[in-house]
Amino acid sequence: MSIAIRQIQKTFGDFVALDNVNLDIASGELLALLGPSGCGKTTLLRIVAGLETPDSGQILFHGEDATERHVRERKVGFVFQHYALFRHMTVFENVAFGLSVRPRATRPPKEVIREKVMSLLKLVQLDWLADAYPSQLSGGQRQRIALARSLAVEPKVLLLDEPFGALDAKVRKDLRRWLRRLHDEMHITSVFVTHDQEEALEVSDRVVVMNHGRIEQVGSPASIYDDPASPFVTQFLGDVNLFHGRVEAGRVAIGDYQHKLEDATRDGDATIYVRPHDLEVSRDEDRALASGTVEHIHAVGPVVRVELNSLSGQVIDVALNRDDYRALGLMLGDQVFVRPKKVAVFVDEGAN
Numbered sequence: 001m002s003i004a005i006r007q008i009q010k011t012f013g014d015f016v017a018l019d020n021v022n023l024d025i026a027s028g029e030l031l032a033l034l035g036p037s038g039c040g041k042t043t044l045l046r047i048v049a050g051l052e053t054p055d056s057g058q059i060l061f062h063g064e065d066a067t068e069r070h071v072r073e074r075k076v077g078f079v080f081q082h083y084a085l086f087r088h089m090t091v092f093e094n095v096a097f098g099l100s101v102r103p104r105a106t107r108p109p110k111e112v113i114r115e116k117v118m119s120l121l122k123l124v125q126l127d128w129l130a131d132a133y134p135s136q137l138s139g140g141q142r143q144r145i146a147l148a149r150s151l152a153v154e155p156k157v158l159l160l161d162e163p164f165g166a167l168d169a170k171v172r173k174d175l176r177r178w179l180r181r182l183h184d185e186m187h188i189t190s191v192f193v194t195h196d197q198e199e200a201l202e203v204s205d206r207v208v209v210m211n212h213g214r215i216e217q218v219g220s221p222a223s224i225y226d227d228p229a230s231p232f233v234t235q236f237l238g239d240v241n242l243f244h245g246r247v248e249a250g251r252v253a254i255g256d257y258q259h260k261l262e263d264a265t266r267d268g269d270a271t272i273y274v275r276p277h278d279l280e281v282s283r284d285e286d287r288a289l290a291s292g293t294v295e296h297i298h299a300v301g302p303v304v305r306v307e308l309n310s311l312s313g314q315v316i317d318v319a320l321n322r323d324d325y326r327a328l329g330l331m332l333g334d335q336v337f338v339r340p341k342k343v344a345v346f347v348d349e350g351a352n
């Protein structure tokens with residue numbers, strides 16, 4: 001089922017929660033809505049679900065206008081952050097719920113329900129817990145049961161609102177890989193809301209970055225990460241160092257450092273964004289972007305994080321792989337120079 005979101009506008013009183021949102025979601029796609037708290041992700045998800053009505057604009061399901069369609073007619077499955085399982089029902093009864101409450105005419109026979117529920121429990125790898133009660137499950141298991149329950153009614157669209165938000169980091173990581181595998185098996189058009197950039201980049205086919213009720217950028221995880229379209233997206237996607245310089249005639253310059261820009265940009269004062277792992281450290285001063293004193297070294301794990309303090313007082317974060325770190329023989333207090341391997345450059349708003 002494809003979904004088209006057309007010129008959606010939504011206000012709460014004077015507050016504009018969604019401002020002219022347009023988006024096409026392909027059938028079978030796994031899409032992440034990513035953005036900071038309050039940017040409108042949940043509101044957009046609820047409008048797609050039919051739980052909220054837009055002030056204007058349209059939602060099309062498979063090309064047909066579904067804006068006025070009742071939530072029950074949209075064939076959507078939901079999973080929310082706080083797994084709302086029924087406490088007094090077993091896992092089996094929870095998953096069977098959506099089917100067993102159907103009117104008699106459309107309710108499948110008991111045996112069919114049993115088979116279906118057990119196959120879903122196998123799918124989420126929890127068939128051995130069929131007779132357990134929610135209170136006996138871990139948070140991750142509850143969330144998998146909530147997902148099985150939402151799949152029982154064979155939704156055409158699956159909507160997940162921070163489905164793993166309440167779980168600890170390790171369980172979250174396992175569950176998001178598991179969700180990806182499950183999606184690859186079932187191919188249900190799925191939209192999930194997260195404010196966790198790593199989660200969005202790892203799990204989804206495409207990421208939609210939102211800010212202040214608007215879509216800032218849509219693209220594959222790799223394209224969004226490698227080619228962010230705005231300062232907001234650059235900063236929201238992960239740690240980044242900022243340097244101030246100037247763009248002139250297609251080149252950006254900061255002190256002795258110069259870099260030819262691939263895309264045409266107007267002239268003006270500009271900010272250069274460099275991720276910690278895109279900075280090269282050396283003892284060679286030639287055409288360096290900046291210099292700094294080694295202030296802190298965090299050498300646990302495959303990546304060594306080094307904090308430099310520049311003369312102007314700026315902290316520069318560098319992430320080195322272990323071999324490069326060893327080859328450099330860095331010590332606290334050393335003075336070193338950095339050069340970027342990759343940059344994102346944006347001319348400052350209003351600058352000329």
Ligand code: ATP
Pocket residue numbers: 012015017035036037038039040041042043044195
């Ligand atoms: P979070 O990650 O914190 O859930 P979000 O991006 O999902 O944030 P929304 O829940 O969509 O954000 O809310 C967007 C904005 O609209 C927020 O500022 C919120 O306070 C406001 N809002 C949402 N629902 C209502 C409502 N029913 N009445 C008034 N304001 C609302």
